[in-house]
Amino acid sequence: MRRLLLLALVAASVAAGTARAEAPAVPPGAVAVVAGESVTRARLDELLVSARRSYGARFPARGTSGYRRIQDEAVGFLVDWAEIRQQAGTLGVEVTPAQVSARIAQIKHLYFGGSERLYRQELARQGLTADQARANVRRQLLGQRIYATVVGDALSDAEAAAAWADWLDALHARYAPMVAYAPGFGPS
Numbered sequence: 001m002r003r004l005l006l007l008a009l010v011a012a013s014v015a016a017g018t019a020r021a022e023a024p025a026v027p028p029g030a031v032a033v034v035a036g037e038s039v040t041r042a043r044l045d046e047l048l049v050s051a052r053r054s055y056g057a058r059f060p061a062r063g064t065s066g067y068r069r070i071q072d073e074a075v076g077f078l079v080d081w082a083e084i085r086q087q088a089g090t091l092g093v094e095v096t097p098a099q100v101s102a103r104i105a106q107i108k109h110l111y112f113g114g115s116e117r118l119y120r121q122e123l124a125r126q127g128l129t130a131d132q133a134r135a136n137v138r139r140q141l142l143g144q145r146i147y148a149t150v151v152g153d154a155l156s157d158a159e160a161a162a163a164w165a166d167w168l169d170a171l172h173a174r175y176a177p178m179v180a181y182a183p184g185f186g187p188s
Contacts, residue, residue: 031075031185034082035178039075047074049127075185080168081139083175084146093145100138107137 030038051070052059060066088094112118123133150167154160181187 026182032181039078091149095141
């Protein structure tokens with residue numbers, strides 16, 4: 001019996017060692033790695049700055065449980081987005097630089113009367129560079145196209161929501177072994 005227990009412990013130890021060896025390493029400057037793609041601390045900080053602007057004076061202080069909740073949500077969003085974005089090629093979805101430029105031109109026309117100056121002022125007010133705004137527009141377009149591809153011909157909002165939720169659940173299950181978090185980040 002003791003020998004059987006020892007063999008079971010050795011097998012469990014080897015399995016645990018193998019699992020650790022397969023988990024992606026999180027490099028310095030990253031909060032997570034998703035299938036080899038780093039989720040950077042800089043990108044997390046951008047999201048937190050944006051959240052701070054949205055919350056205003058109600059934004060919780062660093063070190064509080066409220067701050068931790070917002071940080072965890074931001075990390076979760078970035079990990080989810082990395083998983084979703086990595087599926088774009090599989091789904092045959094792409095966004096070209098010309099499509100991003102066209103959408104930015106549309107935004108300038110609709111909201112700023114075509115004025116580059118007013119557009120730049122709004123970017124400055126939001127604390128965004130032109131490159132950050134461009135990346136945001138690209139993410140938005142890519143997300144919309146992935147969503148449309150996944151949802152397909154859903155007849156109702158409920159069917160579309162169910163199709164999206166099912167796809168996300170399957171995606172998260174597939175990526176779970178390929179996600180690693182830096183200490184202090186990710187699910188508790």
